[in-house]
Amino acid sequence: MKIGLFFGSFNPIHIGHLIIANVMAETTDLEEVWLIVSPQNPFKQQKDLLHEFDRYDMVQKAIADNYKLKVLDIEFHLPKPNYTIDTLTYIQEKHPQHSFTLIMGSDNLSQLHKWKNYEQILTYFSIYVYPRPNTKPSPFDEHPKVSFVKAPILDISATFIRQCLQKNISVRYLLPEIIENHIRFKKFYL
Numbered sequence: 001m002k003i004g005l006f007f008g009s010f011n012p013i014h015i016g017h018l019i020i021a022n023v024m025a026e027t028t029d030l031e032e033v034w035l036i037v038s039p040q041n042p043f044k045q046q047k048d049l050l051h052e053f054d055r056y057d058m059v060q061k062a063i064a065d066n067y068k069l070k071v072l073d074i075e076f077h078l079p080k081p082n083y084t085i086d087t088l089t090y091i092q093e094k095h096p097q098h099s100f101t102l103i104m105g106s107d108n109l110s111q112l113h114k115w116k117n118y119e120q121i122l123t124y125f126s127i128y129v130y131p132r133p134n135t136k137p138s139p140f141d142e143h144p145k146v147s148f149v150k151a152p153i154l155d156i157s158a159t160f161i162r163q164c165l166q167k168n169i170s171v172r173y174l175l176p177e178i179i180e181n182h183i184r185f186k187k188f189y190l
Contacts (some may be wrong), residue, residue: 001032001099002030002099002100003030003033003034003095003098004025004028004033004101004103004128005101006020006035006036007036007038007087007104009158010035010055010058010158011050011158011162012058012162012189013035013055013175013179014158014175015173015174015175015176018063018176019154021035021063022069023149024103024128024151025066025068027149027151028128030101031068032069032070033068033070033103034070034071035059035072036072036074036087037056037059037075039052039076039082040082048189050188050189052073052076053073054188056076058182058183061176061178062178083115084116084121085116085117085120086116088121088124088125092124101126101127102121102126103130104127105130105131106130106135106148107135109127109138110135110137112138122140126145126146126147127143127145127146128147129146130149130151131148131153132153132154160174165189
């Protein structure tokens with residue numbers, strides 16, 4: 001099976017994440033998309049980061065009705081900080097019957113040269129790239145392992161959503177209703 005791996009903090013998971021995951025599952029040759037909740041992105045501050053199990057739980061609730069999407073907590077059990085190459089290697093070793101494709105935004109592709117062992121990622125894995133606003137061309141745009149996927153250009157920010165929640169501003173249509181209700185019930189991000 002060919003599986004797409006979509007890494008993220010998902011802090012919280014929002015409509016933008018779900019649209020991209022679904023577009024990848026429905027319009028490419030990927031048979032499934034696995035959303036990998038990252039406990040801590042090495043490039044991001046931990047401030048405002050909800051506990052990893054709470055974020056995992058929200059992703060699970062958000063995708064429960066889509067059989068092509070799954071959520072994994074695999075990085076919770078790996079040494080911190082988590083580096084994509086280490087997770088990819090681990091997943092490939094655990095699931096040798098599958099082939100894996102990394103899903104990322106064009107903004108991340110332009111920063112790929114800063115990732116640990118990015119050359120190994122490009123050697124052993126294909127990358128499906130979705131468009132992000134205001135992204136400059138990358139030296140990897142023409143790489144044979146990189147494919148651009150036609151998808152909506154979305155600029156929905158989890159930071160913006162958290163700020164709205166803190167100010168008690170509506171986040172309707174930015175989050176699935178089940179996630180908004182869960183966040184409000186648990187008093188997350190307040």
